[in-house]
Amino acid sequence: MEYDIAIKNGNVFSGNEFLGKTNIYINNGRIIKVSKDELNARQEIDAKDMFVMPGLTDSHMHISGIKGGSLLKIMFEKPEYRALKATRWLEKLLRAGFTTVRDCGEPISISLKKAVNEGYIKGPKIIAAGKPISQTFGHGEFSHDIPLEFSISLGFSEICDGTEYCIHAARKVLRDGSDFIKIFATGGVLSQRDRPEMPQLSFEEIRAIVNEAEKAGTYVAAHVHGDKGGRIAIEAGIKTLEHGSMLKDDTLKLMKEKNVSLTPTLTIAEILYKYGKSIGVDEWGLEKVAEVRENLQRVIKKAKEFGITIITGTDMGFETGLEDYDIGKNWSEIVLLTEIGGLSNEEALRAATYNSATALGLNSGLIIESRDADIIIINGNPIENIRDISKVNHVIKGGKIEVLDSKIIR
Template sequence: MRRPRGYVLVADRLFDGRGGVLVNPVVVVEGSVVADVGTRGSVEFPEGYEVIELRGVTLLPGLIDAHVHFSGLRTYSPAEALTTPPELRALRAARDAERALMAGFTTVRDCGSTIALHLKRAVSEGTVLGPTIVAAGRPICQTGGHCDIHYLPLEEVRRLGLALLCDSPWECRKAARAVLRDGADFIKVMTSGGVGSEKDDPRHPQMSVEEVRAVTEEAHRVGKRVASHAQGAEGVRIAVLGGVDSIEHGYFLDEEVVELMLQRGVYYVPTLCLVEFYKKTLENPPPGIPEWRLRKQEMCVDAMPRSFQLAYKAGVRIASGTDYYGPPLRAFGNHADEPIAMVKYGMRPEDALVAATKNAAECLGLSNVGVLERGKVADIVGVLGDPITDIEVLRRVVFVMKGGSIVRKVV
């Protein structure tokens, strides 16, 4: 396919990722980079560039989902991961990557899976169409922790190697080094129980500050970040004191721990859209979902919006992440569910858009995406309508450009 020297995108509105809006914007894309941004009349149209008119469209920086898992799973049955061949799961995950990209999500962070490290490579070499992937590889938790598989014999969990179980600072340090050796972009730890693990409680802490600190020291000295799954306030406190860079879920926050997150500049990925998922599946349980999981979902639904509002009002930096991993209701392609849920539970639409662009990029440690301005990577999305007056239009993605290449255009 012939590629023009560059593109000039002309639209109705532009949201820059920082909170600013341009009316009648023009964006010049040269190669893989944004060469200029301005309003009509103020920006020169370079010769030989293809002009793309996007009528009724709002342009945004490529959207970012800061919390997914490329699992290739399609049901809520706990045994599916163990009974589905890994090759099949990897092929499904490749399809999921394409779905995310077509929905306008040009960057995603995989918070723990064995597939993502390889899928990331397949995308970057051009084998698979998908978003830029920032991958954690194998997550780290304590024996009996959230990424342990509680119904299997311990030896079997260790043999499977889907996660690393560690029970001292030195074991944690060694696990962190192993994950970095695998090629992880960041490290995921678990400092509380969770909804998806059978025998623990989301409110109870896991790991010690010393164990978390061993991981963050190893990551930080090679310029990488650490994200912690932490639902109860004590698990959040352990993670923050241990030096993590982002808190995932944070379902049961209190004022003290919110203050600590603020002081340390820790990002918060509330995965708030799961409230909707929890409510739907409590009303109408999908096949295979275990009873204990429903009971835990019920335990969290009221606390989640409360914690989100507490952190939002206090000014904690919030990033958008869905925790979607493949099954129905948590399928790839529906990543806009999170900014939409954020607005539903009291966030200004402008802030929800910042959470899904600039804040998410910063949370991932990426400085070349997340804002739409000169010099950034040309990851650009167009939605039909104005997401500031109606956040739901984030579902109406009509244009996707990744790294200067148009991957979707339906206007």
């Protein structure tokens, strides 16, 4: 048998464990064989002295196409123009080894997903939420000073109040092409007058949204900072919890019991805390970020202790122009999970591959037979030095070589 692609002589991390020097054989977009045997292939990549692992996943992004930290800019830039700029983001992400990204709330993400799937633009596979769901006076309104009608007409979020309207909003975003539903279950940092600890949406409202998602064969991801809102969302049936910065031990234990994953989003907290003023973050965001950031280390430590599945997501939604944190440097979350979160290098790599794929229901994230051939090759060893995760030079997505020697294949 002749295979489509062979990756030979690499030091392989499967997504779960380090396999050592191993060969990988690919046909029709899938991994067919993982073996030390030397077999024939139409195209071979010699990965000698290099590190081979599953493609990376950023499980929480907002592919907005904006530059600078004021989310109010989304209101005033045409979505068509933002989508054109976002195509450059997708190329940067692919070159960085991200074969999958989950957009957790941005209407243009659905069109970008289609363009990638149909081959018009290069980029990772996109799992798109489309419009997130927010209550009135919720995190889905960046400014609470402008008229509500203006917020609604801008169309960033589906704003709903009461069970009946939440059902309608859930059905609408699913009809628009969303792969899952994103909700705001507490206040946040970059919205104007709500507080991160404030619960948003009731149990009945969230349960109604979860029910609509489950009927359509998908799930709900919840933005959560505060503990009370987090507990309500978990009990109502969400699948992934985003941020989790103020969760208490009992709520974290409930997450484990209900098999809810945690996306800590350390990157955005570092960006806002260290550089927020210089990149134009609105004043209300600067005031709130410190309290959100300071507790994340404890939450991650407890999540690991309780056996909660931790997955990687940066929550980046704008270009920063920063040297250490920017679009295309989304590996920063993996590094921060070790430096702040206390995970081992191998645990952080697992969070970005196997854990993320498992939590999101993907057939990637693991180098074993029958999985999708989303694979990256690194000129270094991130198990020994986690910052080597930035040294990706080959990317295979869906069994096709997309990046060779750090250059996108056109």
